[in-house]
Amino acid sequence: MERPDVVVTGLGATTPLGGDIASTWKAVLAGTPGARTMDNDWADKYGIPVNFAATIAVQPSEVLTVPETKRMDPSAQYALVAAREAWADAGAPEVDKTRLGTVVSSGIGGIWTTLNGWDTLRERGARRVLPMTVPMLMPNSATAYISLEFGAQAGAHALVSACASGAEAIGYAVDMIRSGRADIVVAGGTEATIHPLPISAFAASRTLSTRNDDPAGASRPYDIDRDGFVIGEGAAIVVLESASHAAQRGAKVYAKVAGVGLTSDGYHITSPDPEGTGQIRAMSAALQDAGVSAKDVSHVNAHATSTKVGDLIEARSIRAVLGDDADHVALSATKSMTGHLLGGAGALETVFTVLALHDRQAPPTINVANPDPELTLDLVRDTPRALPQTDTAAINNSFGFGGHNVALVVTSA
Template sequence: MSTVPEVVVTGLGATTPLGGDVPSTWAAALAGRSGARTLENDWADTYGIPVRFAATVRVTPDAVLPRPELKRMDPSAQYAVIATREAWADAGRPEVDPERLGAVVSSGIGGIWTTLDAWDTLREKGARRVLPMTVPMLMPNSPTAFVSLELGARAGAHALVSACASGAEAIGYAADMIRSGRADVVVAGGTEAVIHPMPIAAFAASRTLSLRNDDPAGASRPYDTARDGFVIGEGAGVVVLESAEHAAARGARVYARLAGVGLSADGYHITSPEPSGDGQIRAMRAALEQSGVAARDVVHVNAHATSTVVGDLIEARSIRGVLGDDADHVALSATKSMTGHLLGGAGALETIFTALALHERQAPPTINVTDPDPELVLDLVRDTPRALGEGPLAAINNSFGFGGHNVALVLTTA
């Protein structure tokens, strides 16, 4: 009888509104800085868009990628490749049979800049001017395809799409690839690049964005009574997952174990979370069950918490529902208060935060909570990081997406 391989996190990479890599992003998060800023363009005035700010990437790709790569990849793939290069180097560039190396990098929305640029070109100049790279740049599997090309990953390249749960679902699927014996190492994560007037107008139309134009840094305020929607963000997070055996054989540094993956669907409404939290609860329970972690061992939750009026509290009640009294000793962090909402990149970035929180034994803060919602039934880490204590620790990272997709990941200390 062969045993199911354990999965560990051995490399981290990111480009985010807080920084161009993981160390700068994590340092900014621990310092409680916001990545949201006023957009320096005329979109709001030109198109009548009610939102004038976003959490844009701190380091733009033209500062790190050569021209031919900028021209051949949609920004969503550019962010993914930048994060992948960092994660792969951070993992020590593992030597692995290409047929045992996988790539799973998702985007929630896909190459929308490419799609809309090509449409503009078609209307203004005709079909003869539409560039031949348009399709390979706009397809939603483009980021994972470029990552697989970058590393020569041949075990499989996948792109699971579940809106704002995409990044976490990608990491969950990558873990399954290792557990099922398809791969020894998988590069996994999520990316998004939709700070473009059309998606901002469309999210604003769905009344999900914060309208706090006079205070971008204070706009993302999960669990605060004055929260009024999420702050649209962009960027990518990528992790290197590896079987524990493969990592041990090469003496790799292990940030954390990815001990459990839980998935569910609400089957309830196309955008609203199911009010009782049933789907979220089932996802967290499934992840805990696979991990073998008891509720009392969970010390930290990185919440999905996007700063919407309804969603934040449903999740808090769901966490309470799963952990019961053991939720009393959970340090809850809502890092979107600083990063904004990276949509398809969010679950991956927050997995990085969760792994680092366990590795360094400190939970990142939640900022902008000046007046906590009285209905919040959990202990929120506010303004400054909190120490998580000694001994074996476990944490949950939640991600939920439009469409009723729920993904919970359980990580433990190495």
């Protein structure tokens, strides 16, 4: 049986830059920073050395009903907001429910519910713990609620691979369609970890930027003065569909997810392999899976979190995969604007990669005042870059603690 092409027919997001796709993408192209000083006393109360984050732009309480917000952790709330937008964008298709699936991941899951529940137990006793605590905190809560929303019966999955979770979810969704399990899959990632404990933990590991006096300029991938990532929150969802199913119902198509590459480093629980071997294998596998050569690639949306070591390992890996063809590739690092959405990052950056090809514009990277001299790639800085009007391909990279590597190849429709 011939393997079906998988296309993107719907997009949805809620992010630090906007409550939907249109506002988020407009802000990205404008080079708008999403990091801001937090309106709370956490830094003083707990002695946290970081007082800023890329917080969600539109609270889900402005979009969802009160019963929905009460029975869902913020991570699931974000995902449901994004999924409803993506489903509507896809035309709310009529589909055999047994041929509809969901794959929505989170790197950490319902941590607000977990920690609030523990506080309630400690302070008020077991009788006051909410009966919905477990369905709210479980990492599959978002995908479960989205499957209920649309009646999906082909499978509801939640892959957890730290900061690669959202991209791996999309890769798994592609495989569901290719294998014949589903015609349509709602896929993506979500995260809601702007809470004192995760912030304290990341700060203790020395991976967060501490530019408290300049939150907007704190996320600076590839800048010589980068000092860590900015934690963000939000969700992004894509509706994936077999090309034949999309054509049959006359759906609009943004792009094709043509290649998936998945590897693991087997090296360290938090540090990437310094040789980038797993990253190189993931990108190479994705290109091979897509039937695309290095010369066909015009754009890369890099994982590029703004850490001293990680940014250059990835840059060297991209160069190793693309060789001299990397010279004509527009490199974007959009976490400079959105912050790092952890389990939602790979999904959001897949959306940006899809829109970059659809609109033929590579988004900018901001805050790079002094580019690292070791960077040998063509970084798009401050303003968008026009992409070729011909058929072209792009790579989206996502890497996570534990040595997870995901590369997705997106091609123009």
